[in-house]
Amino acid sequence: MTRPEQPGKPGDPSEPAYADRVYRSPLAMVGGALLLGIGLWMGGDALFRGDGRAPWTAAAALLLGVPLVVAFTFRPAVFANDDRMRIRNPFRTVVVPWAAVESLRAVYTTEVVTRGGAKYQLWAVPVSMRQRKLKVRSGGKVLVGAESTLQELRTLVEQNAVRPTAKGEPESRWAYEVIAPALAGLVALTALLATG
Template sequence: MRPTLTFSSGYGRVLTVAAGVVALGAVVAVWVQDGAGEVLRALPLAGGVALAIWALFWRPAVVVSDGGVLVRNPFRSTHVPWPTYRGLTVQWSLVVHTTDGDVTAWAAPRSSGTAARMRRSSDDPVVAAPTQDARLPATAEDVAAAIDARHRELTDAGFLRDAERARTAGGIRPERHWHVATIAALLALTVAAVAVLATA
């Protein structure tokens, strides 16, 4: 079994931690200055901002495995089994083509022009995939290279020889799941924050 590669934004993780620290600091400042009663009023706004930044910048990822490609976006994830994979393109971000339409990866933006000119050589460990499960920085080009390499390896090894027949016989399709808990929590915190601000 080949390693599972998880591509996500290192910058997004730093931003999320920084936002969490700022939100916590704001709540502590309110507590020190105005007392515990005001903390309850500050929590919905601070919590909502921290949760939104986590959903937008920490959670998104693209996971490449022998089972397919998982595109985890802020509010919805799509698992693309290899029999449903139809290729990819790099536009403003990575776009995975499937039998049920296209899936855009929030976590894999295209490199800037400067970054493209400074592209790593082909013997870079990100391009030459690791030999064990790993978390790697996400750019559309690196993720595309990993997906293409994994698909080619599985095809060359014969694992996808009957993929089309298996797809039609088994009704295999990309699986989409909304992140219901995250959406509900954001809505609840937003409503609570608006209510607090309206009574300020």
């Protein structure tokens, strides 16, 4: 699934000429919305109507659970433009310039392999085992969802790897905005359960 973002200024060589293509799993986002709804309903009920230690336990569980649900359902995305691919996984963001990409493949997970040998999973592009079995039965004639996305990304690699602005080394950054609250919730929940 693609969704355009704001393009760079025309003629600016440091910015891509076109908006980013965005790849996400819509089913993961629907599942995340359902999990958040159920969790907030149950946690909110315990938080506002519970007695004793229940409100504190509910608050700690929400502090742990909400960031994790967001991290695994809403956060994963792959952004691709003329120069690079930005992979946003649950706990890490990786930027891979097109010239650094050696291959893109989908076996049990979808991953990009860099020229340096590093492998990064694309959480936003899930591999369906059912669709893969269907492809094997049809003799490879059926193009499965992850592979159609990978075909688009491979085309971007072929077209853009020679661009001067598509060169460089992969960069990785941890998602502390997800890790810190989840860790705080885990510590609080563990302390409450251990002393209760």
